[in-house]
Amino acid sequence: QQNRYIKRDKDDRKTADKVLDKRTAMIIHKYINNEDISGVYGCISTGKEANVYYCASEKYGPCALKIYKTSTMVFKDRDKYVTGDYKFRHGYAKHNSRKKILVWAEKEFSNLHKLYSAGLRVPEPLKLRSHLLLMRFLGHEQDPAPLLKDLKMSSKVATELYWSLVLDMWTMYRVCRLVHADLSEFNLLVNDGQIFIIDVSQSVTPEHPHAIDFLKKDCFNITEFFRKKGAQTVGFKDLFLFIVDKSISHENKDECFVKLKQKAAARDPNLTNEEKVDEEVFKGAFIPQNLGQVVDFERDYYEMKMGQRHSDDLDYQPIIGMAPDLSSAATVPRILHGPESHTN
Ligand code: ADP
Ligand code: MG
Numbered sequence: 107q108q109n110r111y112i113k114r115d116k117d118d119r120k121t122a123d124k125v126l127d128k129r130t131a132m133i134i135h136k137y138i139n140n141e142d143i144s145g146v147y148g149c150i151s152t153g154k155e156a157n158v159y160y161c162a163s164e165k166y167g168p169c170a171l172k173i174y175k176t177s178t179m180v181f182k183d184r185d186k187y188v189t190g191d192y193k194f195r196h197g198y199a200k201h202n203s204r205k206k207i208l209v210w211a212e213k214e215f216s217n218l219h220k221l222y223s224a225g226l227r228v229p230e231p232l233k234l235r236s237h238l239l240l241m242r243f244l245g246h247e248q249d250p251a252p253l254l255k256d257l258k259m260s261s262k263v264a265t266e267l268y269w270s271l272v273l274d275m276w277t278m279y280r281v282c283r284l285v286h287a288d289l290s291e292f293n294l295l296v297n298d299g300q301i302f303i304i305d306v307s308q309s310v311t312p313e314h315p316h317a318i319d320f321l322k323k324d325c326f327n328i329t330e331f332f333r334k335k336g337a338q339t340v341g342f343k344d345l346f347l348f349i350v351d352k353s354i355s356h357e358n359k360d361e362c363f364v365k366l367k368q369k370a371a372a373r374d375p376n377l378t379n380e381e382k383v384d385e386e387v388f389k390g391a392f393i394p395q396n397l398g399q400v401v402d403f404e405r406d407y408y409e410m411k412m413g414q415r416h417s418d419d420l421d422y423q424p425i426i427g428m429a430p431d432l433s434s435a436a437t438v439p440r441i442l443h444g445p446e447s448h449t450n
Contacts, residue, residue, distance in 0.1 A: 127176065129236070130173060130237070130238065133235050133236050133237075133238050134146060134171075134238070136235060137171075137233075137235065137238070137240065141164065141165060142163060142165060142166070142232070142233055142240060143161040143162065143163045143165075143166075143169060143171070143240065144161075144162045144163060144164060145161065145162055146159045146160075146161050146171060147159070147160045147161065147162060147248070148160050148248065150170060150250045151250075154175075155174060155175055155210070155307075156172050156173060156174045156175060157172075157173050157175070158170050158171065158172050158173075159171045159173065160243060160248055160250070161240070161243075166232055166240075166242065167242075167243075168242075168243035168245075168248075169232060169240050169241065169242060169243050170229060170240075170241050170242070170243045170244070170250075171238060171239070171240050171241075172211075172214070172238070172239045172241065173237065173238050173239075174207040174210055174211050174237040174238075174239075174307075175207065176203060176204060176207055176237070207237045208236065208237055210237075210307040210308075211234060211236070211237045211238070211239050211307070212234065213306075213307050213308075213309070214239060214305075214306055214307035215231050215234040215239055217284060217306040217307070217309045218230075218231035218241065218306060219231050220282045220283075220284060221278065221282055221284070221303065221306065224277055224278075224281045224282050225277075226274055226277055226278060226282070226303065227274065227300055227301065227302045227303065228302060228303050228304065228306070229241040229242045229243070229244055229302065229304060230242040244295050244297045244302055244304075245297065250295075251295040251296060251297035251302065252295065252296055253291065253292060253293075253294065253295060253296075254267070254291040254292075254294040254295070254296055254301065254331070255290075255291035255292055255331075257296050259335060260336075261335060261336030261337055261338075263299075264332050264335035264336055264337035265332075265336075265337040265338050265339075267296070267301050267332070267337075268328070268332040268337045268338075268339055269367065270300070270301055271294070271301050271328060272345060272348070272363075272366070273363065274301070274303060275289075275324070275325075275328070275345075275349055276348065276349050276354075276359065278303070279312070279321065279349045279350065280349070280354075283311050283312055284306070284309045284310070284311060285309060285310050285311075285312065285314070285317045285320045285321045285324065286303065286306060286309050286320075286324050287308050287309050287310055287317075287320035287321075287323075287324065288305060288308055288309075288324075289303070289324035289327060289328060290324075290327040290328070290331065291327075291331045293305040318350075318393050318425070321346065321349065321350070322342070322346055322388075322389065322393075325342045325343075325345045325346040325349070326342045326389065328342075328345070329341065329342035329345055330342070333375060336375075338370045338371055338373070338375070339370055339373075339375075340366055340369050340370045340373065341373070341377075341381065341384075341385055342385065342388075343384070343385060343388045343421075344366065344369060344441075345366075347421070347424055347440060347441070348362065348363075348366055348441065350424060350425045351424035351425070351436075351439050351440060351441070352424065352425065352426070352427030352436065353424065353427060353436040353437060353438060353439045353440075354439045354441075358439060358442065361442065362439050362441050362442060365441045365442060366441060369441075388421065391421065393421055393422055393425065403432070406432060407432045407433075410430075410431050410432055411431065423436070423440070424436065424439070424440050430443065
């Protein structure tokens with residue numbers, strides 16, 4: 107009765123011991139007593155912030171149990187993800203490390219719910235008890251689904267996975283109102299040829315003061331990864347603009363998506379120097395998230411009116427939802443504007 111969770115070998119035991127403090131063991135027993143799981147078996151992953159174990163369950167079938175670690179140090183550098191979060195307006199730093207991991211577990215659980223309810227491919231969240239999160243296992247038999255980074259793929263498969271992820275990123279931002287904030291080939295699993303998003307404890311809402319920077323980084327990571335795999339991608343700036351453009355709605359999304367694909371097909375994967383510089387500049391550029399943050403709106407408006415400026419130079423225009431000439435709310439997405447009149 108005492109040793110119902112089996113550790114596979116000595117190595118597992120070593121790492122397991124680190125995370126299986128008394129409190130954790132107690133909660134595992136609760137899971138078992140409640141018949142949510144019948145036992146904890148092999149370790150799927152040991153990470154900096156959490157370990158993930160394979161569990162059997164009569165109720166749910168194969169599950170993954172993510173156990174967040176209590177160590178203080180790792181969580182220090184995560185504080186930036188909760189600044190500006192309404193829930194922590196009275197201060198988050200005051201929380202001790204024990205409370206902090208509860209916050210991360212809770213965040214991951216509720217974010218998984220948001221994504222899962224929107225029909226996105228994420229592990230189904232099943233139960234949360236303290237810092238132990240139970241979710242659906244992704245994989246076959248006891249073999250966990252491979253991480254995207256470990257998957258061998260043709261450029262054709264890479265292109266397919268890329269476009270399905272592009273749509274998921276759109277839904278994640280526009281429907282679930284979440285920015286992953288750590289999206290890369292390390293947090294994407296491929297199961298039965300489909301791409302799954304995982305590890306969403308640090309995800310933030312668009313109101314977070316760094317949301318736009320996180321999203322830019324996510325777009326950059328994904329674009330670089332798939333470009334190197336030979337997929338036909340758009341530049342990360344175009345991906346970013348597709349996701350944030352407020353005038354893209356459920357109604358015209360498909361049309362915009364087709365345009366985006368056409369843009370990718372017409373693109374030379376070897377970037378010109380000008381394109382490289384443009385992307386570099388965009389990476390470092392400050393992008394206002396609302397009108398209040400625009401430094402000199404009147405100047406931009408005037409210059410636009412006088413034809414001294416082209417709307418493609420103003421990257422905030424689609425984000426705050428203004429028409430290209432800044433005179434009113436946008437109705438037509440930038441990507442659907444006619445052939446580019448822009449001469450550079
Ligand atoms: P962290 O990166 O914080 O350690 P993750 O949520 O990324 O935690 O999970 C760590 C690893 O565990 C993943 O890289 C993946 O290999 C595996 N994993 C996580 N969730 C599942 C799941 N539901 N099914 C199968 N494997 C999973
Ligand atoms: Mg991870």
